[in-house]
Amino acid sequence: MSSSRPVVLVIEDEPQIRRFLHTSLDAEGFDVEEAGSGKDGLVMAANCRPEVVILDLGLPDLDGVEVIRRLREWCAVPVIVLSARAQEKDKVAALDAGADDYVVKPFGIGELLARLRVALRREAHVGEPGGTSVFEAGDLKLDLAARRVTRSGFEVHLTPTEYRLLAELVKHAGKVLTQRHLLREVWGPGYVERPHYLRVHMANLRQKLEDDPARPRLLRTETGVGYRLATE
């Protein structure tokens, strides 16, 4: 019998953290499956078809980034990385490999739950047939079908590159997109080593869409990693 409770697979070798996650997530309405190693995790992911995977990077058998890569070979389940590695280059490696989000240990359960919800919501959107073509956040409205951007009802003129950049962020709203990902998708593979293109256009977008570009509410910077379109 399929439960209405979403299934979360926790791949983590520390039993204390598994125990704490099991207790907390169960109380929040998730069915929790556990795996203590990368290989077990991959088998479980195939067997129990989780709605979301919580993955530790420091596993005894396989590196977490490798687990993401193998998982991505056959499935698109959202992966939230949970790691003690706080350096930007580790985050970028995991995100580039296909992770959806990255939470640094130690973390509060509230923060993890928020990320879980975002991931599930995004997953639900992708699953919707046809999907919605209109995105709204605050006073900003983006009509993907009509290629129209309005702010408080007034149309905002964007250059084609700015539009492509915004559309890519909207498509993955709530998720951190690495610089490399954005450069490749918006400008093309030849531009991945020219991050200043992305930064300058992002600055222009903020000038047009944010009240105070120095304190953006929508177009958030994850310094050293990439950008995220805030949905909350």
Next chain:
Amino acid sequence: MPNIRPDPDALLARVQREEAESGRGKLKIFFGASAGVGKTFAMLTAARAEKAKGADVVLGVVETHGRPDTAALAEGIERLPLRALAHKGAKLEEFDLDAALARKPRLILVDELAHANAPGSRHPKRWQDIDELLGAGIDVCTTLNVQHLESLNDVVGQVTGIRVRETLPDKVFERADEVELVDLPPDDLIERLHQGKVYLPEQAGRAAENFFRKGNLIALRELALRRTAERVDAQMRDYRDEKGIRAAWPVAERLLVAVGPGEEGEHLVRAARRLAAGLEAQWTALYVETPPLLRLPEAERDRILRTLRLAEELGGKSVVVGGGDVAAEVLGFAHAQNVTRIVIGRPKRKGWRMWLVGSTADRIVAGAGDVNVELVGAESKQATLAAGVIVRSRDVLGVERARKRRWPGYVAGIVVPAAVTLIGVAMQPSFALTNIVMVYLAGVVAVALFLGRGPSALSAVLSVAAFDFFFVPPYFSFAVSDTEYLLTFAVMLAVGLTISTLAARVRLQARIAGYREQRTSALYDMSRELAATDSIDSIVRIAVEHVSQVFASQVAVLLPDATGRVRHPRGHSVSASLRGADLGVAQWVFDHGQPAGSGTDTLAGSDTHFVPLAVGAKAIGVLALLPANPRRIFVPEQRRLLETFVGQIAVAIQRALLAEEARDAQLAAETEAIRNALLAAISHELRTPLATIVGASSSLADPPASMTEPARRELAQTIAEEARRMSEVVGKVLDLARLQAGATRVNAEWHPLEEVVGGAISRLSDRLAGHKVTTRLPRETVLARFDAVLIEQVLMNLLENAAKYTPPGCRIEIAVEPRRDEIEFTVADDGPGLPPGEEKKVFEKFHRGAPESAPGGAGLGLAICSAIVAAHGGAIWAENIPAGGAMFRFTLPQSGEPPLMEPER
């Protein structure tokens, strides 16, 4: 009273020799009078005996020359394959030194000690191969004929009329641990020769047959026996020295042989060596380089070098001194060094000068005092004929060049008296004849001053002749009517010649002084520059520049890495740098501390000359030199100059290395101090929250019945807060450790200013919730170059401090202002401000604003900021705002333009 204690010098020498030999293999030489006495046979017999005793014996090279009984002896002993070498199309086979070193047997047999290796081998001579084997701790057996011994080479040549090319330095023979004489009476040897049992090279033919005449064989046998006896004698003396047996110690003899540029130099050196060996004396070959000798043709200068090198090979020292007078320099050196005997060649030239001033030899004898002087006669010409022919054909070139330079001087020597004659004709009516004589003398002085002795002597003679011809009656005739004039002529000639000699000497001394000055100033220039720096890179650059300029060469300084492997210089190179020097040769030079490559005995095939840069006995690097003209580098005075340069460079590098070590040591000490402070701070900062957590959680785990739900929640919140505080401390400690370990590299890229500000504010939004945060930035997007991750951290730490040390509700302003070549960031608050005097102190590591205040934190935040800003080349400081509040500022220097972007299509 005779001194019965052993000579300390000799003892020291023996101790050093024994030390050097302790790890070395033993060398045994089977020594014979000529080919065919059975040396190889004796060696193989001895090897079989060793093998029978179970020793690990290998045949390196054994020439059996098809003799079946010898070949049979070699059967059953492991034989090392020879190394094939291709040289000019011919295939040669040589002893494989590397294979032998790799195989490392206990005993190896290598025939023919004096053999010269094929071109392309590591060493030109086999004895050098064997020296390496011994150095690797391998025992070696080898064979040697008496005619190959360097010091006997000329004697054997004179006896037999055949001079062998392959010679062995006597020191190798003398250092052998064991010499076994393989003796065969001449009649038996001739008998063996007739039976075809003696190997003769095919081309030798008649010459070889002449060689094997009984008279020759007897003479050779005598030489071999005598040489062996000398060795036994020396051993005996050694033994007695060691035991302190000797009753009387003669004063140690020191022998000096003065060599000149002539052909007889080698003969002199050999004679001195024999004499020194007989007297058991230390000996030195001295070459006095006078300014005229500096102008010798190159062939002759090469010969001097060869002579001096021969002296070194024969176990003597060689010294070159510069000076104007050979006799004075030789005597000066002899007295300074307590020389007891001087060996010089018998003077060859006869003539007026000899009669006038005496030969150098005469003057040495006259000034020798209690020093014995030995005159050595010239050697018979026959044996050196071949070498002499080659030398002479080169001489022709050199002499012609020298003459070419001189003829203008002699032309002037004719022109000047002619001109004076014209002046004299003009003067004659109104001046006395004595005044005309004076004008002639003035002309001679002028020629002597500017053109040297030859032209001025010519000028003096011509002046006398012209004076007689034109001014002394009867006019226009050399006849003289008044005999009084003969005295005038004689005095005039004598004065002219004396003046010319004196003037020429002054000129000569000026040239010597000029030459010395040139050397000294070249060296001084480099020393001055070297003294001004202590970075290895710039020392290397200065050395390369100066050496390449002075010696007209491409130059490289090769230094070893941490593992002792010599490496090419890193980083920039100047135009004079030598690239791609052979590191293999350089490594050998570094390991052995001896020069190699072109102009030396080792790997002479290389174009490049390699010299060790050594301080004391230890090489600290290698100087590689590729001269534009190799001959120029190897003349004695250049060599000496190069040695001095190399010494200076080595000392400078050593000094830099020591300075680097001292800096490292100081850094290590500072790091140690910081580490201790860090540990103390961390343990305090971590234990405090930990105590709270342990206490609160233990209450929760085992709650008293009276605990209410709100109390329970409060304990849980306390635990969460304290855990977060600990996590922060841990994070900062890790950051600081990373920064200090240098693991964090500044990854500077172009970023919009507002992005880094926005990033910092949004990441700290929870903590800043109680404060009013404002920003002040340029309206336009401004790009600046920095590491965004690190600068965001600086801003976060400053914001966090502002939030921590000001009461809720205070304003915090972040301002960024681009200047002409820097960006200034300011984080200001309107809180209580810093305590006066704390503005600087706050940046010291682990300093906390108010030690007992509530907010806590390890004071690591500002230390991190300071490290990051410093890594960007910027400055960070704190001030109090007069209107109230604290202000933290930092600047990041900027250079260059933001990268261009293609316009959007």
